[in-house]
Amino acid sequence: MVVSVAEFKASLSEGSPAPSLEPPLAGLWWVARGDWDRAHRMVQDERTAEAAWVHAYLHRVEGDLGNAGYWYRQAGQPVATGALDAEWERIAVALLAA
Template sequence: MVVSLAEFKASLAGAAPAPDLDAPLAALWWAAKGGWDEAHKLVQDEDTAESAWVHAYLHRVEGDLGNAGYWYRRAGKPVAAGALETEWQGIASALLGSA
């Protein structure tokens, strides 16, 4: 199991996310690799706040800020406005329990 942000980032050198990652973390993994479609498929039908947060981030990456706003509300999170990389790291840290 991936336990730190550094290990999670190091896993990006692989061809696929670790099989034991939950949907939100696996989606962040794919997002970091430029696999928006793969990432979106993982969280679009999940009904958790964590998946909604990643879903919001993905729509922000896409540039669909209206849709992103909806998903931030579903996640109970404020709409992000900073750098996408900063947001990615913040979400990953929080989901890994190291925020």
Template sequence: MIMADFKSSLSGPAPAPGVAPPLAALWWAAKGDWGKAHAIVQDEEGAEAAWVHAYLHRAEGDLGNAGYWYRRAGRPVASGPVEAEWGRITAAFLQGEQT
């Protein structure tokens, strides 16, 4: 899937079938459903879920909690607009970047 397709899917009622949980969480975050996004990654293991978890807490303004999750993800604490971070994470996952 490419970014344009992923963004187009935001007009639908749910992420595409088979989308990995971290990407599904980013999908729900883009739809404005922080709670659903958080519920998806909260119990997921792995660096990708931790990265999304960090992003979500940063987006809500809980920077201390975000810092913990960035460390778990092995990622530096993000700066700049959260929208830009959403785009970077989503693009990395869609391109198959290993975290």
């Protein structure tokens, strides 16, 4: 089980995410590995605020800010405007602490 951001980041050297990861964290894992499509598949059908937050981030990465805004609202999160890597870290910290 991943318990810290450092361990989560270290797991990026593995071939796949830990099977125990919930879809939002698995989505963050896949996007960090450069597989946006797989990350999107992990969260697109999930109906949790956490999945919506990752979904918003993914559409921001994609450059689709209108769609990202919709998903930020679904997540109950403010629309992010800072650096993408900082947002990734913020989401990871929040999800790992939950």
